[in-house]
Amino acid sequence: MLKQIEGSHAMAEGIALCRPEVICAYPITPQTHIVERLGEMVRTGELKNCEFINVESEFTALSVAIGASAAGARAYTATASQGLLFMAEAVYNAAGLGLPVVMTIGNRAIGAPINIWNDHSDAMSMSDAGWMQLFAETNQEAVDLHIQAFRLAEELSMPTMVCVDGFILTHAVERVDVPEQAEVDDYLPAYEPVQVLDPNDPISIGAMVGPDAFTEVRFLQHYKQTLALRLISEFAGEFKKQFGRDSGGLLRTYKIDDAEVLVVAMGSVNGTIKDTIDEMRADGIRIGLVTLVAFRPFPVEALRKVLVGPKHVVVIEKSLAVGMGGQLALHVDLALRNVAGAPQVHSVVAGLGGRPITRPSLHRLFRRALVQPWEGTHFLDLNEEVIAKELHYVRKVRRSGPTAENLLRRLRTGAQKPAAD
Amino acid sequence: MFQVRFHGRGGQGVVTAAELLSVAAFLEQRHAQAFPSFGSERTGAPVVSFCRIDDKEIRLREPILEPDALIVQDPTLFKAVDVFHGLRPDGYLLVNTNRSFGDLQIADAVAKLPRGQARAVPASDLALKYVGRPLPNAALLGAFAALTKIVRFDSVAVAIRQTFPGKVGETNVAAAQAAHDAVAVAPVAG
Amino acid sequence: MTNGTTSAAIQKLHFYQKGTFTVGNRLVSEADRSVQASIDRSNALTCGHRACQGCGEALGARYALDAALRAAGGNLIAVNATGCLEVFTTPYPETSWQIPWIHSLFGNAAAVATGVAAAMRVKGRPEIRVVAQGGDGGTTDIGFGCLSGMFERNDDVLYICYDNEAYMNTGVQRSSATPPAARTATTPAVGPQPGNVFGTGKSVPKIAVAHGIPFVATATVADLHDLERKVVKAMGIHGARYLHIHVPCPLGWGSASQDTIRLAQLAVECGMFPVFEAEHGVVTGRRKIRRRVPVEDYLKPQRRFAHLFTTEEGRKCISQLQAMADRNIAEYRLFDWEGDVE
Numbered sequence: 001m002l003k004q005i006e007g008s009h010a011m012a013e014g015i016a017l018c019r020p021e022v023i024c025a026y027p028i029t030p031q032t033h034i035v036e037r038l039g040e041m042v043r044t045g046e047l048k049n050c051e052f053i054n055v056e057s058e059f060t061a062l063s064v065a066i067g068a069s070a071a072g073a074r075a076y077t078a079t080a081s082q083g084l085l086f087m088a089e090a091v092y093n094a095a096g097l098g099l100p101v102v103m104t105i106g107n108r109a110i111g112a113p114i115n116i117w118n119d120h121s122d123a124m125s126m127s128d129a130g131w132m133q134l135f136a137e138t139n140q141e142a143v144d145l146h147i148q149a150f151r152l153a154e155e156l157s158m159p160t161m162v163c164v165d166g167f168i169l170t171h172a173v174e175r176v177d178v179p180e181q182a183e184v185d186d187y188l189p190a191y192e193p194v195q196v197l198d199p200n201d202p203i204s205i206g207a208m209v210g211p212d213a214f215t216e217v218r219f220l221q222h223y224k225q226t227l228a229l230r231l232i233s234e235f236a237g238e239f240k241k242q243f244g245r246d247s248g249g250l251l252r253t254y255k256i257d258d259a260e261v262l263v264v265a266m267g268s269v270n271g272t273i274k275d276t277i278d279e280m281r282a283d284g285i286r287i288g289l290v291t292l293v294a295f296r297p298f299p300v301e302a303l304r305k306v307l308v309g310p311k312h313v314v315v316i317e318k319s320l321a322v323g324m325g326g327q328l329a330l331h332v333d334l335a336l337r338n339v340a341g342a343p344q345v346h347s348v349v350a351g352l353g354g355r356p357i358t359r360p361s362l363h364r365l366f367r368r369a370l371v372q373p374w375e376g377t378h379f380l381d382l383n384e385e386v387i388a389k390e391l392h393y394v395r396k397v398r399r400s401g402p403t404a405e406n407l408l409r410r411l412r413t414g415a416q417k418p419a420a421d
Numbered sequence: 422m423f424q425v426r427f428h429g430r431g432g433q434g435v436v437t438a439a440e441l442l443s444v445a446a447f448l449e450q451r452h453a454q455a456f457p458s459f460g461s462e463r464t465g466a467p468v469v470s471f472c473r474i475d476d477k478e479i480r481l482r483e484p485i486l487e488p489d490a491l492i493v494q495d496p497t498l499f500k501a502v503d504v505f506h507g508l509r510p511d512g513y514l515l516v517n518t519n520r521s522f523g524d525l526q527i528a529d530a531v532a533k534l535p536r537g538q539a540r541a542v543p544a545s546d547l548a549l550k551y552v553g554r555p556l557p558n559a560a561l562l563g564a565f566a567a568l569t570k571i572v573r574f575d576s577v578a579v580a581i582r583q584t585f586p587g588k589v590g591e592t593n594v595a596a597a598q599a600a601h602d603a604v605a606v607a608p609v610a611g
Numbered sequence: 612m613t614n615g616t617t618s619a620a621i622q623k624l625h626f627y628q629k630g631t632f633t634v635g636n637r638l639v640s641e642a643d644r645s646v647q648a649s650i651d652r653s654n655a656l657t658c659g660h661r662a663c664q665g666c667g668e669a670l671g672a673r674y675a676l677d678a679a680l681r682a683a684g685g686n687l688i689a690v691n692a693t694g695c696l697e698v699f700t701t702p703y704p705e706t707s708w709q710i711p712w713i714h715s716l717f718g719n720a721a722a723v724a725t726g727v728a729a730a731m732r733v734k735g736r737p738e739i740r741v742v743a744q745g746g747d748g749g750t751t752d753i754g755f756g757c758l759s760g761m762f763e764r765n766d767d768v769l770y771i772c773y774d775n776e777a778y779m780n781t782g783v784q785r786s787s788a789t790p791p792a793a794r795t796a797t798t799p800a801v802g803p804q805p806g807n808v809f810g811t812g813k814s815v816p817k818i819a820v821a822h823g824i825p826f827v828a829t830a831t832v833a834d835l836h837d838l839e840r841k842v843v844k845a846m847g848i849h850g851a852r853y854l855h856i857h858v859p860c861p862l863g864w865g866s867a868s869q870d871t872i873r874l875a876q877l878a879v880e881c882g883m884f885p886v887f888e889a890e891h892g893v894v895t896g897r898r899k900i901r902r903r904v905p906v907e908d909y910l911k912p913q914r915r916f917a918h919l920f921t922t923e924e925g926r927k928c929i930s931q932l933q934a935m936a937d938r939n940i941a942e943y944r945l946f947d948w949e950g951d952v953e
Contacts, residue, residue: 071731090719
C-alpha cells in the first residue's frame, strides 16, 4: 500500500510485517523513531506475538536479542553510532554464534567531537564483525531490505545489518509502498532455527574453541559470506518477482555502458549523484554510477565486472579511516587488485558528520576527475580557511594539542590561535 | 520540482507542516519529500524544515538550497536568521503575522519578488480563534494552497484530517480554510 | 587428641557432618533430603569437567542447577557468563552440561537470559525456566548494568552469582567483591597498604534487595541444604530473582583444597559473609551464627591474607575486617549473644 510516511515509520511497518518475536529497544538518535513505532504497534496489537523489551543499554539490547535468537525467536533491534560501538562485543558475538539477528543502523557519525548527524563511520567500524551489511538508497529500499535481511540471515545463520542514512532517510517523509502481510509471508517463511536452546534436546552453545580449530571456524565464517554473495542476488531476484521492485542485490548500475567516469557510492547520496549525472550527461559528459548495496559480503567479482573499462573511478564515501583514508576506496582498490586495464581510482571523503553533499559540489568533483585526477584522499568541500589556520598553528608550536578543541576555541574567540595558551 | 522551506521555532509544528504539505501532494498522486533540518534544537530555537514536490520520483537528498517558496511561521525570525537565503527571484513568501512587511522591516526583500507572491496571514490569530491554540502551521498551509496553487486546498484539508483525526483535525481545517479564503479572496496588497 | 595428623585414624561418630553443623541426609525426612542424595539426581553439570580440586564454584553450581532443574521439572535453560565455570565446563570440544546452555559474553549473562525468557514467553513455553549464572566479576563488575536492568524490569530469570571474590579465571585479579586487604595479582601484598583497598565495598545482594525484586538470597557451599532450599524457593517464584553463593577458591585464596567447605563455614561464622534472604525488598530471614569465631580464624588458613599476620599494620587491617564482620552481624542480627566471642 502506497503511503506518504516517515522513513522510520515505514521501516517499522516493514519490520512488523516480518513478524519479529522479540524486539529490544534502546534510544539513540537517529534510529529512535523505528523502535518507538514498533513499540506502539506491539501495544496496540498491530504487531502480535511479539515481546518488546526496553533495555538499559545497546549492549543489553543486542545481548537480549542474542538470547532470544538462540532460544528460537526471530529477534530484532536497532542502533546507531555510539550505540553500535557500545554493543561492539555483542556484535561480534552474535555473528560468531551464528544467530540471525537483524539490526537497523541509522547511520551516524562517531564522536568525539560528538555529532548526531549522518555518515557511515558506525557501520564501517563493525564491518569485519561477521555480519552482512546492506545499505539502503531510499526508504523504499530500506523497507525492502529488512524483509530480505531476515530471510538472508536465517538462511545463512548470519546476522544482518540494514544500514540507513540517519535523518536523511530515517526522518524523511516520502512515498513508500508498504507491502501486504500476505506477500511478506509468502516471501519470508517462519523462522526455523537450525540450532536452538531446548530442554528436549540439550546442547551447549558458545563454548571455547582453541588454536586447533579457531582458524577453521573463521575460514568457514568467511566462506559463508561468499555464499551470501550468491544468496543476496538470488533473494533480491525473488523479491522482484514477488513485489515487482528492484531492491537490494549486491550492487546496481546507472548509465554505465558508455561511461568514461564511474562513481561508486553507498546509501542515500546515490539519489543526488544520479541527478548530477543526468545534468552532466546533458552537457555531454559520459559518467555513470555504481550503487553498492552490499558492503559485507564485499562483492569483489561483481564490482570488477562493472569497473573495468572506464578510465576513472571516483569512490565517494561518508567514512574515513583516520590515518589511512577512504575505506570504501580501499575496498574498491582490492576489487581491482592485479586486474589488467584497471581504471584509476580516485578517493573522496564527503558528508562526514552530516555535511550536505550537494549537486554543485558533485559537479565540480566529477569534472575534476576528468581534467585533474588526483591521487590520495580528497575531502569534499573542505573549509580551507579553517584548515589553514590550524595548520599554521600546528607548524608554529611544538605540541599543538587536541584539534577539535583548538577549532572551537578559535571559532569562539575569532583568534588566530587557541585562546588558552 | 517545487521546493518549499519552512521557518519557525521548535514547538511550532514546523516539521509537521512540511509533512502535511508532502501528504497533500501525495494525495494528488505526486511525489513529495519532507524532511527536517536534522538538528537537536529544543523548544523555541529557530528550526527549518523542507518539502519538495514533483511529478516524478525525487532522488535528490541535499537540503533545499534555492527554495521556490518560504513559509515563515514566526516573524521574529527575520531578525534572527537569514530567512531569504537562496530564495528564487520568482519565489513565493508566506509570513504568519498580523503586521505589515514594512513593520517587519522586510519590505525591500519582498519588493524583489513578483507582485502578489508575498503574503502576510495572521495564522496564529486564526489558529487561536478556530483551534484554541496559536499553532499556525495548518492555517499557513491553507494560505499556501491559495497563494501558490501547487496543491489543492482539498488535499491540504484531507492531509490535516488524516494526521489529526477528530476535533483537532476539523478545527485546524477550519483555520486553514479561513487563511485560504483570506488569501484567495482579498486583493493583493501593494 | 589435638594433633590433626594422628587423629585421622580414630574418628568419633557425629550426628552432624564433620565441622559443618549440617544435618546429614539420613537424619532428615525424605522430603527434606538433598537433591544430590536422590538416586535420580539430574547431574546438570556432569563429571569430567576441568575445575580445580576443591573448587567451590563447581560444587555450588552443581547443587544449584540440579535443584533448579528438579524444581523446573527438567525444563531449564542456563545462560553462563564468561569465567571459570564457563571455561572448565566446556573444554573444547566437550561439554559437561546436560541441560541447554549458552555462553555469550562476560558482561551480558543477565541480558541474554532476559532474551531467552522472552523467547519462551513468545513461543508459548512458559514452563521452561531460565537461570543465568556468573562469577563475581561477571556479576558485580562487568555484568552489573545488565543485571540491574534485568532486576528493574523484573524479568523472569533466576540469576546466580558464584562469588569467589576475585577474577580467578584470568589469574586472580581484584574484583569489586574482593575483600579489603586481600592479596590478588592486582593488589599485591607490598607497600605501605598491602593487599586490596579498604573501599566502601559493594554488596550486590543488598543492591538486589533495593531493586525490590521478588526474591534475593545469599547462600554458601558450607550449607548445601540451605542452598538447595533457596534455589527451590526461587524457582517457585516468577520474576527477577537473585542468589549469591559464596564459593571459596583454593587457587585464588591460597587455601588447601580440602578446606573449601570449612572456609565457607568460617566466613559465615565470623560474620564476613552474611547469609540471609529477602522478598520484595524486605529481609525475611537470616542464618544465625551458631558458634561465633573471630575473623582471624577465617583469614589465617588463606595465603591471600598471610601478610596481615606478620606486621603491626596487618594487625590493624584484621581489626578493620573484624569491625566489618561485626557490622554485618549487627545489621543482619546474625548472632543473638553479642560479645560472646571466643
